[in-house]
Amino acid sequence: MGDRTVLHSDCNCFYASVELLHHPELRGKPIAVGGDPEKRHGIVLTADYTAKKYGVKTGMTLWEARQLCQDITFLPPRMDLYLRFSKMAQEIYADYTDLREPFGCDESWLDVTASATLKGDGARIAKEIKSRIKSELGITVSIGVSYNKIFAKLGSDYKKPDAITTMYKDEYRDKVWKLPVSELLYVGKSTNRKLAKMGIKTIGELALMDTELLEAGLGKMGLILWSFANGYDDSPVRKENTHAEIKSIGNSTTTPKDLQTDEDVKIVIYALSESVAARLRENAFKCRVVEISIRDNELYSFTRQRKIESATNITEEIAEEAYRLFKENYIWGKPIRSLGVRGADLVTDRYFEQIDMFQSYEKREKQEKMDMAVDDIRRRFGFYSIQRGLMYKDRELSEINAKEEHVVHPVAYF
Amino acid sequence: MASNKVYIDVIAEFTTDGRLIPKSFTWEGEGTFEIQKVTDVRRAASLKAGGAGMRYTCIVEGRKCHLYYEDNNMWFMEVENS
Numbered sequence: 001m002g003d004r005t006v007l008h009s010d011c012n013c014f015y016a017s018v019e020l021l022h023h024p025e026l027r028g029k030p031i032a033v034g035g036d037p038e039k040r041h042g043i044v045l046t047a048d049y050t051a052k053k054y055g056v057k058t059g060m061t062l063w064e065a066r067q068l069c070q071d072i073t074f075l076p077p078r079m080d081l082y083l084r085f086s087k088m089a090q091e092i093y094a095d096y097t098d099l100r101e102p103f104g105c106d107e108s109w110l111d112v113t114a115s116a117t118l119k120g121d122g123a124r125i126a127k128e129i130k131s132r133i134k135s136e137l138g139i140t141v142s143i144g145v146s147y148n149k150i151f152a153k154l155g156s157d158y159k160k161p162d163a164i165t166t167m168y169k170d171e172y173r174d175k176v177w178k179l180p181v182s183e184l185l186y187v188g189k190s191t192n193r194k195l196a197k198m199g200i201k202t203i204g205e206l207a208l209m210d211t212e213l214l215e216a217g218l219g220k221m222g223l224i225l226w227s228f229a230n231g232y233d234d235s236p237v238r239k240e241n242t243h244a245e246i247k248s249i250g251n252s253t254t255t256p257k258d259l260q261t262d263e264d265v266k267i268v269i270y271a272l273s274e275s276v277a278a279r280l281r282e283n284a285f286k287c288r289v290v291e292i293s294i295r296d297n298e299l300y301s302f303t304r305q306r307k308i309e310s311a312t313n314i315t316e317e318i319a320e321e322a323y324r325l326f327k328e329n330y331i332w333g334k335p336i337r338s339l340g341v342r343g344a345d346l347v348t349d350r351y352f353e354q355i356d357m358f359q360s361y362e363k364r365e366k367q368e369k370m371d372m373a374v375d376d377i378r379r380r381f382g383f384y385s386i387q388r389g390l391m392y393k394d395r396e397l398s399e400i401n402a403k404e405e406h407v408v409h410p411v412a413y414f
Numbered sequence: 415m416a417s418n419k420v421y422i423d424v425i426a427e428f429t430t431d432g433r434l435i436p437k438s439f440t441w442e443g444e445g446t447f448e449i450q451k452v453t454d455v456r457r458a459a460s461l462k463a464g465g466a467g468m469r470y471t472c473i474v475e476g477r478k479c480h481l482y483y484e485d486n487n488m489w490f491m492e493v494e495n496s
Binding site for chain 2: 021022023024084085088134135136137138139
């Protein structure tokens with residue numbers, strides 16, 4: 001089998017670019033899409049290049065961004081608009097291949113090996129896609145061209161915006177290997193630290209490292225990263241639509257007042273879980289991992305997650321798991337400022353799995369029916385028309401209608 | 415600053431083979447204009463007006479103009495003077 005031709009296309013500052021297209025008067029000025037500027041707790045989802053020059057980054061709070069850049073304009077996110085543009089970009093990609101694997105709503109891998117005879121080599125197809133996205137959607141993309149997914153992704157990050165970078169077999173030693181190892185997919189903060197301890201700073205150094213040492217230091221992941229660094233990644237680009245575009249569904253909130261007791265936390269966790277579970281049901285998903293995030297009043301934050309026994313979108317199960325995670329991981333010292341609940345590792349709700357002998361199937365079915373009934377009542381009579389008893393213990397805290405107020409929640413939130 | 419994007423009322427025809435072809439449009443205060451011919455249809459972005467959609471290149475009163483059909487099902491045109 002010959003080499004594959006894999007492209008990775010990345011829409012530059014996607015949300016900000018779509019907004020700038022629709023706001024000609026703001027072009028060339030610093031903007032950031034994020035939060036609700038009226039509220040105190042918005043964060044920057046995406047900044048445009050002008051704002052980035054001032055140091056504005058994704059994940060910053062709006063006031064931090066304002067401190068770096070006085071003239072910045074904040075725009076509230078319009079997720080439906082971005083998803084429309086994401087879909088239009090996918091339609092363009094579809095003209096070149098059916099092997100398209102989206103990674104979030106602004107990135108996609110494309111295996112165009114089979115189009116080579118018709119459309120030309122990878123670089124040529126990339127050029128055509130880049131110019132079509134620009135003229136048809138009015139936004140720019142960066143595309144990496146390589147023979148595997150990992151190097152293609154590194155290529156799309158290599159030069160931005162509106163650029164094409166090839167990472168062919170005769171080039172990767174000069175381009176990929178010089179990059180810091182943190183650029184590699186799956187090298188996060190903690191892996192980076194471990195690698196640094198072993199004296200590995202660049203991808204090249206990782207590629208040339210002794211595999212036994214890597215395995216000793218990082219376990220199986222060490223070997224995976226080593227093969228990524230050497231371009232031994234033969235994972236296929238998945239065929240369209242076989243895999244959820246959304247990777248997780250979560251809600252988080254900065255509470256109206258700091259949380260002091262277990263009960264306070266329980267109320268907020270249930271409110272958030274109701275929203276997460278309802279959104280899972282609405283999108284026909286179940287989750288296999290429950291995750292919580294906690295931030296105390298000194299802004300120290302952490303997340304914890306756990307795989308659950310069977311995939312679920314039952315409110316009660318998600319809330320119970322989230323609360324259990326909280327109890328196991330938080331020792332009350334400081335009051336809590338903000339909480340988040342998330343369902344990850346999504347599968348479609350028609351997912352089949354082994355029934356657990358120790359789980360009551362009837363009970364789960366009842367709970368599913370109850371959730372459906374609650375969804376239905378809320379749809380017809382409004383969110384507050386039906387509430388859990390727990391919510392009446394503290395009306396101030398339970399006033400979170402997370403589902404309607406916090407629907408926007410991109411993958412790279414935390 | 416005034417927007418360069420103007421949404422307009424359009425009368426269009428669905429053909430038997432499923433195509434959508436604008437026939438005339440109404441510009442507020444200016445009256446209704448008949449589209450004599452559509453010379454090109456393609457997806458395009460309008461940087462000037464700020465938007466993207468299907469762009470119809472139309473001949474109106476002998477002059478060429480662009481009519482955009484956004485995927486929110488609304489039609490817009492670019493305004494010449496800003």
